[in-house]
Amino acid sequence: MRFSPRSPVFSALSALGLMFASAAAQPPGTAPVAPVATPPPAPPLPFKVVPALDGLRFDQPLAIVTPPGETNRLFILEKPGRIIVIPDLAKPARETFLDLTAEVGNTDVENGLLALAFHPDYKKNRQFYLWLTVASATAGRRESHDRLARFTIAADNANRADSGSEQPLFSQLDRAPNHNGGELLFGPDGYLYLTIGDEGGANDQYHNSQRIDHNFFSCILRLDVDQRPGSLPPNPHPAVNAGTYTIPPDNPYVNAKEFNGAPVDPAQVRTEFWAVGLRNAWRISFDPVTGLLWAGDVGQDRVEEVDIIRRGENYGWNYREGDEAFQLRGAVVRTPPAGVTFAEPLFTYRHPNIPGVTADSGNCIIGGFVYRGSALPALTGHYLFADYVSGWIWALSPVDGKGGKVTVEKIARRVGVVSFSLDPLTGDVLMANIATGNIEKLVPNPAAAAK
Numbered sequence: 398m399r400f401s402p403r404s405p406v407f408s409a410l411s412a413l414g415l416m417f418a419s420a421a422a423q424p425p426g427t428a429p430v431a432p433v434a435t436p437p438p439a440p441p442l443p444f445k446v447v448p449a450l451d452g453l454r455f456d457q458p459l460a461i462v463t464p465p466g467e468t469n470r471l472f473i474l475e476k477p478g479r480i481i482v483i484p485d486l487a488k489p490a491r492e493t494f495l496d497l498t499a500e501v502g503n504t505d506v507e508n509g510l511l512a513l514a515f516h517p518d519y520k521k522n523r524q525f526y527l528w529l530t531v532a533s534a535t536a537g538r539r540e541s542h543d544r545l546a547r548f549t550i551a552a553d554n555a556n557r558a559d560s561g562s563e564q565p566l567f568s569q570l571d572r573a574p575n576h577n578g579g580e581l582l583f584g585p586d587g588y589l590y591l592t593i594g595d596e597g598g599a600n601d602q603y604h605n606s607q608r609i610d611h612n613f614f615s616c617i618l619r620l621d622v623d624q625r626p627g628s629l630p631p632n633p634h635p636a637v638n639a640g641t642y643t644i645p646p647d648n649p650y651v652n653a654k655e656f657n658g659a660p661v662d663p664a665q666v667r668t669e670f671w672a673v674g675l676r677n678a679w680r681i682s683f684d685p686v687t688g689l690l691w692a693g694d695v696g697q698d699r700v701e702e703v704d705i706i707r708r709g710e711n712y713g714w715n716y717r718e719g720d721e722a723f724q725l726r727g728a729v730v731r732t733p734p735a736g737v738t739f740a741e742p743l744f745t746y747r748h749p750n751i752p753g754v755t756a757d758s759g760n761c762i763i764g765g766f767v768y769r770g771s772a773l774p775a776l777t778g779h780y781l782f783a784d785y786v787s788g789w790i791w792a793l794s795p796v797d798g799k800g801g802k803v804t805v806e807k808i809a810r811r812v813g814v815v816s817f818s819l820d821p822l823t824g825d826v827l828m829a830n831i832a833t834g835n836i837e838k839l840v841p842n843p844a845a846a847a848k
């Protein structure tokens with residue numbers, strides 16, 4: 398199959414930072430490699446991937462969302478800008494909840510409708526929040542605005558959004574179509590968490606990643622959309638729509654006067670930041686049992702990483718890529734200021750083009766979630782995640798957040814997975830597959846059981 402720049406598969410491949418991933422190059426004049434013995438067949442994987450939702454099809458599905466506390470509806474985000482609701486999971490059928498394709502406009506690379514979160518009290522206030530890119534009428538073809546917006550559900554129909562209800566909270570100019578984040582979640586504390594990448598291009602070319610007094614990039618934000626008593630107004634910024642949200646008073650950079658050993662002006666600090674130094678944390682999730690916030694941060698040319706996100710931590714990009722100094726063509730790019738240290742990843746894997754890496758691994762991590770469903774007891778408490786390119790799906794051993802070694806197991810393989818969720822009706826592991834257009838699920842592999 399040929400990939401045209403307009404095809405969903407090309408979009409998918411170029412999504413998530415792959416535009417700038419390097420391929421393994423064969424140096425000119427290299428002698429032919431002698432054939433090697435065929436390796437023994439690998440044991441069958443414990444799970445396989447099959448279509449879910451009776452095989453319903455979607456247009457580049459990117460995310461699967463269940464409103465809090467519900468068990469019979471799902472919302473599927475289509476990258477071009479549609480939210481599809483499945484009103485009855487027992488009889489899956491699609492209805493359009495909201496169509497923002499005209500507003501999204503430009504779906505190049507990683508632009509599109511990226512994330513949806515229902516307000517914890519949505520049954521009363523009918524609010525939901527979206528993270529999307531919006532085509533710019535005035536800027537160049539490569540530019541867009543990354544927008545956080547609040548909408549309301551129609552008063553007379555829970556399966557329709559009020560399309561005229563959009564209230565932007567902020568809209569940030571973004572000069573590159575990749576690394577837009579992003580995941581949008583309400584935490585157990587009721588605050589809204591949002592991931593944004595480093596703006597894009599490659600190598601953090603816009604120098605966003607190690608600043609807290611500039612724009613909203615390379616970060617996880619934490620916002621108080623209910624503007625509770627005691628929360629603080631954000632510092633003025635051209636992207637911010639003043640009066641639409643406030644800052645939780647315990648956000649880590651409130652009143653910060655110093656960052657990475659250098660002074661900063663507290664009136665210029667992005668007090669929205671909860672954690673910094675992330676390249677493109679495409680998907681994050683809270684474990685409802687431990688409360689830990691998990692992230693898969695996509696690497697550039699060498700290392701993919703799983704992180705536990707903690708308040709005020711710096712995850713290193715672009716001083717670090719995974720568990721090593723960030724290198725470009727073998728040379729370390731930047732040396733951190735003396736005394737500055739970074740949060741280490743919980744788990745990393747290296748790209749297959751790195752010398753010495755022989756195991757097939759991957760090039761683009763898709764952060765998943767800690768499985769707490771009922772359908773697959775063997776996976777309970779494991780963090781499930783995937784690699785978009787190699788298709789490996791892994792289960793990482795349960796962790797309590799207090800340290801200790803982790804182990805991972807390859808449990809299935811499927812190319813094109815871009816997000817994970819729990820089926821609220823069956824307890825299955827659901828995955829959005831942008832390449833097939835299906836929502837898919839894990840099922841035990843009979844070949845492994847028969848072994």
Ligand SMILES: [Ca+2]
Nearest residue numbers: 573575596597
């Ligand atoms: Ca971008």
Ligand SMILES: [Ca+2]
Nearest residue numbers: 712713714719
């Ligand atoms: Ca990192």
